Amino acid sequence: MNVAVVSPxxxxxxxxxxxxxxxxxxxDVAFLADHAAFLGALVENTTRVFxxxxxxxxxxxxxxFVEVSNNTVSLLVT
Numbered sequence: 001m002n003v004a005v006v007s008p009x010x011x012x013x014x015x016x017x018x019x020x021x022x023x024x025x026x027x028d029v030a031f032l033a034d035h036a037a038f039l040g041a042l043v044e045n046t047t048r049v050f051x052x053x054x055x056x057x058x059x060x061x062x063x064x065f066v067e068v069s070n071n072t073v074s075l076l077v078t
Contacts, residue, residue, distance in 0.1 A: 001033045002072045003049055005059055012077070013049060013057055020073050022047040022066060029066075031073050038068040042077065 023045035
């Protein structure tokens with residue numbers, strides 16, 4: 001699935017991943033390929049993006065939004 005992590009200043013990450021784990025106002029959530037459409041508000045957390053090469057990218061998030069649609073996870077973060 002395609003993943004984008006975007007702040008107001010820059011695109012922090014854009015690429016292919018196998019899983020994303022983050023925290024919303026409803027609790028921790030994990031996204032895998034072909035996840036159902038989803039929209040949520042992010043809270044302070046460490047978001048983990050599991051890349052297709054087996055490595056993990058971590059992002060310190062203060063807040064923002066996550067949207068999942070058409071096999072794409074978009075995190076708009078602060």
